[in-house]
Amino acid sequence: MNNKPIIALDFPSEVEVFNFLNKFSEPLFVKIGMELYMQEGPDIVRKVKEQGHDIFLDLKLHDIPNTVKSAMKGLAKLGVDLVNVHAAGGINMMEGALEGLEAGTLAGKKRAALIAVTQLTSTTEQQMQNEQKINLSLLDSVLHYASITKQAGLDGVVCSVHEAGAIREVCGEEFLRVTPGIRLAGGETHDQKRIATPDGARKDGSSLIVVGRAITNAEDPVAAYKIVRELWEEQ
Numbered sequence: 549m550n551n552k553p554i555i556a557l558d559f560p561s562e563v564e565v566f567n568f569l570n571k572f573s574e575p576l577f578v579k580i581g582m583e584l585y586m587q588e589g590p591d592i593v594r595k596v597k598e599q600g601h602d603i604f605l606d607l608k609l610h611d612i613p614n615t616v617k618s619a620m621k622g623l624a625k626l627g628v629d630l631v632n633v634h635a636a637g638g639i640n641m642m643e644g645a646l647e648g649l650e651a652g653t654l655a656g657k658k659r660a661a662l663i664a665v666t667q668l669t670s671t672t673e674q675q676m677q678n679e680q681k682i683n684l685s686l687l688d689s690v691l692h693y694a695s696i697t698k699q700a701g702l703d704g705v706v707c708s709v710h711e712a713g714a715i716r717e718v719c720g721e722e723f724l725r726v727t728p729g730i731r732l733a734g735g736e737t738h739d740q741k742r743i744a745t746p747d748g749a750r751k752d753g754s755s756l757i758v759v760g761r762a763i764t765n766a767e768d769p770v771a772a773y774k775i776v777r778e779l780w781e782e783q
């Protein structure tokens with residue numbers, strides 16, 4: 549797994565995916581999420597992988613432990629690099645996910661890294677408190693989810709850049725902080741609430757950034773990707 553910005557391939561079908569990917573002449577780190585997977589199924593994962601890209605399969609599993617374990621066992625066979633579940637599913641569910649992933653990983657292949665979503669980057673503290681009835685600050689809720697994720701043996705979490713530094717302090721450098729909600733300065737925020745720039749993410753403790761619309765909606769996606777990458781990698 550490399551540390552390039554992860555491009556979210558949030559497209560409705562395979563045609564748009566390859567129109568987009570064909571603009572690039574280098575291997576990328578891409579994310580296949582619900583929108584695309586629900587339309588194209590596992591075949592899209594195989595086809596994107598054939599082109600040599602690293603893949604984050606973002607299906608955010610959240611169900612009873614046995615169901616998540618079995619689903620992960622199946623997903624493991626796709627040979628992706630990174631997969632996720634919702635930490636709100638609990639420790640037993642996350643342990644089940646890890647067991648399924650280990651059981652399904654083909655002999656001689658590296659198991660995908662497994663991370664858990666803490667609080668979605670589209671959620672504000674007020675929404676969390678009112679709608680989920682969690683009587684904590686958003687940071688404390690995210691830190692709590694990060695600590696139970698670590699307890700379950702997972703490799704890291706999905707969080708916003710705003711919580712990444714605190715998670716690093718509590719859970720250690722090796723524990724991944726994968727941060728979506730990335731925008732270029734002055735860019736449209738859409739439905740995201742806890743946002744940051746690529747250089748802000750680097751300074752504030754992200755391990756990996758996920759960038760969708762700031763690249764995929766750009767007039768020149770290759771140029772937008774280059775800007776994001778330079779800001780992210782700047783020394």
Ligand SMILES: O=C(O)c1cc(=O)[nH]c(=O)n1[C@@H]1O[C@H](COP(=O)(O)O)[C@@H](O)[C@H]1O
Binds near residue numbers: 608665738740761
């Ligand atoms: O798990 C994720 O990838 C995820 C978690 C989260 O808290 N927030 C979040 O935006 N994401 C995903 O990251 C991507 C962000 O896309 P943009 O907002 O277009 O950059 C989308 O594909 C989301 O599904």
